Amino acid sequence: xxxxxxxxxxxxxxxxxxxxxxxxxxxxxxxxxxxxxxxxxxxxxxxxxxxxxxxxxxxxxxxxxxxxxxxxxxxxxxxxxxxxxxxxxxxxxxxxxxxxxxxxxxxxxxxxxxxxxxxxxxxxxxxxxxxxxxxxxxxxxxxxxxxxxxxxxxxxxxxxxxxxxxxxxxxxxxxxxxxxxxxxxxxxxxxxxxxxxxxxxxxxxxxxxxxxxxxxxxxxxxxxxxxxxxxxxxxxxxxxxxxxxxxxxxxxxxxxxxxxxxxxxxxxxxxxxxxxxxxxxxxxxxxxxxxxxxxxxxxxxxxxxxxxxxxxxxxxxxxxxxxxxxxxxxxxxxxxxxxxxxxxxxxxxxxxxxxxxxxxxxxxxxxxxxxxxxxxxxxxxxxxxxxxxxxxxxxxxxxxxxxxxxxxxxxxxxxxxxxxxxxxxxxxxxxxxxxxxxxxxxxxxxxxxxx
Numbered sequence: 001x002x003x004x005x006x007x008x009x010x011x012x013x014x015x016x017x018x019x020x021x022x023x024x025x026x027x028x029x030x031x032x033x034x035x036x037x038x039x040x041x042x043x044x045x046x047x048x049x050x051x052x053x054x055x056x057x058x059x060x061x062x063x064x065x066x067x068x069x070x071x072x073x074x075x076x077x078x079x080x081x082x083x084x085x086x087x088x089x090x091x092x093x094x095x096x097x098x099x100x101x102x103x104x105x106x107x108x109x110x111x112x113x114x115x116x117x118x119x120x121x122x123x124x125x126x127x128x129x130x131x132x133x134x135x136x137x138x139x140x141x142x143x144x145x146x147x148x149x150x151x152x153x154x155x156x157x158x159x160x161x162x163x164x165x166x167x168x169x170x171x172x173x174x175x176x177x178x179x180x181x182x183x184x185x186x187x188x189x190x191x192x193x194x195x196x197x198x199x200x201x202x203x204x205x206x207x208x209x210x211x212x213x214x215x216x217x218x219x220x221x222x223x224x225x226x227x228x229x230x231x232x233x234x235x236x237x238x239x240x241x242x243x244x245x246x247x248x249x250x251x252x253x254x255x256x257x258x259x260x261x262x263x264x265x266x267x268x269x270x271x272x273x274x275x276x277x278x279x280x281x282x283x284x285x286x287x288x289x290x291x292x293x294x295x296x297x298x299x300x301x302x303x304x305x306x307x308x309x310x311x312x313x314x315x316x317x318x319x320x321x322x323x324x325x326x327x328x329x330x331x332x333x334x335x336x337x338x339x340x341x342x343x344x345x346x347x348x349x350x351x352x353x354x355x356x357x358x359x360x361x362x363x364x365x366x367x368x369x370x371x372x373x374x375x376x377x378x379x380x381x382x383x384x385x386x387x388x389x390x391x392x393x394x395x396x397x398x399x400x401x402x403x404x405x406x407x408x409x410x411x412x413x414x415x416x417x418x419x420x421x422x423x424x425x426x427x428x429x430x431x432x433x434x435x436x437x438x439x440x441x442x443x444x445x446x447x448x449x450x451x
Contacts, residue, residue, distance in 0.1 A: 073135060086120070091117065102139045154224070176306065190317065200245045210238055233302040243293040247286070253283045280328070338373055378394045392438055409425040
């Protein structure tokens, strides 16, 4: 039960009263009589009625219970009860006064008020000064008259903490805008994808300033429930943006390594491609770690701390990063397979002319691998940061698959000593390679069959 430092109601006294309005007595008739002759019978009846008629006793109705609609914890207040004596005699209103918890229905205090009022007039009773230490919705109730009013006690605001939280919110907004502006000012969170680099230090600079303010609020006394909720949400937003900056940086590096792996693969620099693949794995691990930190230190509802973000932004951003790092992992695996297929092709080229049987087997395996890769690259729903690589990979894989099939035929013709068929197959292979400019300009082993 909520307790309060308030109004010892059992000792309430009338602090003051006022009366207003007019008497309810009938006005005196001043009209002159038209007949002064008295009927003896009428005179006797009138005398008897006058002797037996008395004024109505005092009766009361509650006009109002006046109290502030809201006060802060610890703030002093009073309330007043105004009643009208509707009877024909002066009297005293004596009735119970209850203070009730509006949420639970529990009676916190009970007492009585005493109020004198002349017949036909109103009077007001004023409470002693009181206060309440805890937030609560109170009902001031006169149960015998079914009258009540509500008084809400809200937590007092720590003004210094409010100012610190306001300033921290502005700094959090600055950090978010710095992140978004990596793509374009006043843009959207989802526009900052894996292809966009971010300045981690620039994003974190306002976050460090916000952190000092939030720590100050952490140490403050007398925070309201609302301020405590706002503080928790502000910390959540702070950590979301903090880990987002480093997580996005790792994601951008992962995407950059995918590009480098692709270029090294096209150049048939398998050593560099392998080293970049190892670095890509490190990038992916860093992204996962930062996503885990975000999940540990924040939640979608925390974004209410600032106007720039919403819970939808939070969820969409995490989904975007998880999707893009997942695609980066997939791309890395496919590029590794692509490099293996090029190695097989290059070995078959080396065998060609010396060991046609081995060359034929190598071109067959290469054609099979490239055909499978073309399907995997082409069927996936790639996001924008990886779509260019995927499109190029489809072009190269299709050309290499078709060209390798013709070279398999050329190797078999060479093994059979059928030069005409061999030359025709080589020409067909060159035509397939020429269908993709990337193959022509980047893959040296395929250029071995240029005319």
